[in-house]
Amino acid sequence: MPLVGNIRDFGLSDFLYLVDRGYKTGCLHLSRADEMASLYFEKGKLLTATRKDDNVPVTDLLVRKGKLTPAQAEQAVHAHQNQNGASMSQVLIDLHLIGRDELQRVLQQHIEESVYALFGWSEGEFRFEQGQRPEPTAPIMPIPLPVEHLIMEGVRRIDEWGRIKDRIPSTDMVVKFIEQPIERAKGINLATDEWRVFARINGKDTLAEIARKTGMSEFDVCRIVYGFLTAGLVDVIRKPAPVPMLATGRPLAEAPRIKKSLVTRIINRIRGM
Amino acid sequence: MQTVKMVISGAVNAGKTEFIKTISEIEVVSTERRATDDTRLIKKETTVAMDFGRIAIGDDLVLHLFGTPGQKRFDFMWEILSEGMLGLVILVDSTRPETFRETNRIIDFFMSYRETPYVVAANKQDRPNAWSPEELRLALRLPAHIKVLPCMATDRESVKNVLLELLDVIMQRSED
Numbered sequence: 251m252p253l254v255g256n257i258r259d260f261g262l263s264d265f266l267y268l269v270d271r272g273y274k275t276g277c278l279h280l281s282r283a284d285e286m287a288s289l290y291f292e293k294g295k296l297l298t299a300t301r302k303d304d305n306v307p308v309t310d311l312l313v314r315k316g317k318l319t320p321a322q323a324e325q326a327v328h329a330h331q332n333q334n335g336a337s338m339s340q341v342l343i344d345l346h347l348i349g350r351d352e353l354q355r356v357l358q359q360h361i362e363e364s365v366y367a368l369f370g371w372s373e374g375e376f377r378f379e380q381g382q383r384p385e386p387t388a389p390i391m392p393i394p395l396p397v398e399h400l401i402m403e404g405v406r407r408i409d410e411w412g413r414i415k416d417r418i419p420s421t422d423m424v425v426k427f428i429e430q431p432i433e434r435a436k437g438i439n440l441a442t443d444e445w446r447v448f449a450r451i452n453g454k455d456t457l458a459e460i461a462r463k464t465g466m467s468e469f470d471v472c473r474i475v476y477g478f479l480t481a482g483l484v485d486v487i488r489k490p491a492p493v494p495m496l497a498t499g500r501p502l503a504e505a506p507r508i509k510k511s512l513v514t515r516i517i518n519r520i521r522g523m
Numbered sequence: 524m525q526t527v528k529m530v531i532s533g534a535v536n537a538g539k540t541e542f543i544k545t546i547s548e549i550e551v552v553s554t555e556r557r558a559t560d561d562t563r564l565i566k567k568e569t570t571v572a573m574d575f576g577r578i579a580i581g582d583d584l585v586l587h588l589f590g591t592p593g594q595k596r597f598d599f600m601w602e603i604l605s606e607g608m609l610g611l612v613i614l615v616d617s618t619r620p621e622t623f624r625e626t627n628r629i630i631d632f633f634m635s636y637r638e639t640p641y642v643v644a645a646n647k648q649d650r651p652n653a654w655s656p657e658e659l660r661l662a663l664r665l666p667a668h669i670k671v672l673p674c675m676a677t678d679r680e681s682v683k684n685v686l687l688e689l690l691d692v693i694m695q696r697s698e699d
C-alpha cells in the first residue's frame with residue numbers, strides 16, 4: 251500500500267528520516283502543479299532521483315556533461331541490451347568507459363542538486379510506492395547515498411520558525427545525543443556554526459543556554475539542532491520541572507500509585523468482554 | 524465504590540468517540556454540537572463536550588473512559604481530565620499524515636505534566652492508505668519502549684487489545 255500525503259504536513263526531511271530508519275526500498279514521487287520528481291531508495295539509501303523535465307538515461311546525462319562521447323554511449327547501450335537486470339551504471343564501469351569514483355562523483359552531484367531543490371517546496375503531494383525500482387538505464391549511483399547528509403543540507407534551507415517549533419516547542423528544552431551518534435554522524439559534513447553547536451551538546455544545557463554560550467541567536471541554534479534532530483543524531487527533551495504546576499495554578503498531585511491486584515482485575519474483566 | 528479512569532486522546536477525527544462507543548457498557552455520553560471553526564471542514568459534527576464510557580469491573584470498582592474534547596485543545600478541561608488518570612491511549616488516524624504533528628503536540632502536552640503510561644493506537648488500519656504501526660512510530664519519532672498498536676476503533680477485539688496492552692504498561696508501574 252502506498253504512503254500518501256502532502257509535504258506541507260509531513261516534510262521531506264521527515265520522510266527521509268522514515269525511509270532511513272525504516273530501511274525502505276521504493277520510490278517517493280513528489281508532485282506540485284506541473285512539476286514531478288521521483289526519488290528511488292534501496293534499504294533506506296538514495297539510489298537516484300529524476301525530475302519529469304530531466305528524466306534522461308545515465309548515458310545521455312554523461313554525454314551532456316562531457317564524460318562520455320556519443321560513440322561510447324552507444325557502445326554502452328548496445329552492451330546493456332545483452333545484460334539482463336544489470337544497471338547501465340554497472341555496465342559503464344564494467345566496460346571501463348568511466349571510473350567508478352568518477353561516475354559516483356558526477357551522479358552524486360547531479361542528484362544532490364535535484365534533491366536540494368525539492369527542499370524548497372513548501373507543499374506538494376507525495377506518494378511512496380514500496381518496492382518500486384528505477385529503470386536500469388536511470389542515473390543510478392554506484393554507491394547509494396545515506397540520507398542524513400541530504401537532511402542536513404535540506405534543513406540549512408529552512409528559514410521559518412513554524413516547522414522548527416513543531417519539534418522544538420521551547421528553547422528551555424535540553425539537547426542530548428542519541429545512543430550512537432558517531433555512527434550516524436559519519437555521513438554528515440558539518441558547517442562551522444553547526445560544529446560549534448554540536449560541540450556544546452551535553453545532555454544538560456538547554457537550547458537557550460547553548461545560544462548564550464556560543465553567542466549565536468536562538469533561532470540559529472534551534473535551526474541547527476532541528477537538523478541534528480531530523481537526521482536522528484540528537485533528542486530534545488523537557489527539563490524536568492521541580493514541581494509541575496497546572497495552568498489553573500495548582501501544583502500537580504502525585505501520580506496515583508496503583509496496586510497490581512487492581513490492574514489484574516481490570517485486565518481479567520476486559521479479557522472477558 | 525472505587526473508580527479509575529483512562530483517557531482517550533488524539534486529533535480531531537482520530538476515532539475517540541468510536542473507540543469509547545465500541546467498548547463502553549453504557550451509551551456513550553457525547554455532547555455533539557456544530558463546530559464553528561475549521562474542524563467543520565473535516566466533518567459536519569464534532570465533539571465539543573467529552574465522550575464518556577464506563578466499564579464495571581465488579582461491585583466495588585468501575586473503569587471510566589474519557590475522550591478529550593477534539594477542537595479546543597489543551598484547555599483546562601484536558602488538565603482536569605488528565606489528573607489522576609491511570610493511563611492514556613493516543614489515537615492516530617493512520618490515513619492522515621496531516622494530523623501527525625498535532626498528535627505529537629498532544630503527546631507532548633500530556634508528558635509535560637507527568638510521565639503517564641501511554642500507548643499509541645494506529646487507528647483505521649482497515650482503510651486503504653493506512654500507515655502501518657511501524658511507519659507511524661518513525662513518523663511520530665516515538666521511542667522504542669512506547670507501544671504502537673494496530674487498531675480499528677470500530678472493532679471490539681481490536682479496542683480490547685489496545686486497552687490490554689495499555690494495562691500491561693500500567694502493570695509494570697504498579698506496586699504489590
Ligand SMILES: Nc1nc2c(ncn2[C@@H]2O[C@H](COP(=O)(O)OP(=O)(O)O)[C@@H](O)[C@H]2O)c(=O)[nH]1
Nearest residue numbers: 535536537538539540541593646647675676677
Ligand atoms: N474505517 C474506519 N473508520 C473509523 C475507525 N475509527 C473511527 N472511524 C470513523 O472515523 C470518523 C471519526 O471518528 P470519531 O470517533 O468521531 O473521531 P473523534 O473526532 O476522534 O471522536 C467516524 O466517521 C468514524 O466512524 C476505524 O477504525 N476504521
Ligand SMILES: [Mg+2]
Nearest residue numbers: 539540570593
Ligand atoms: Mg468525537
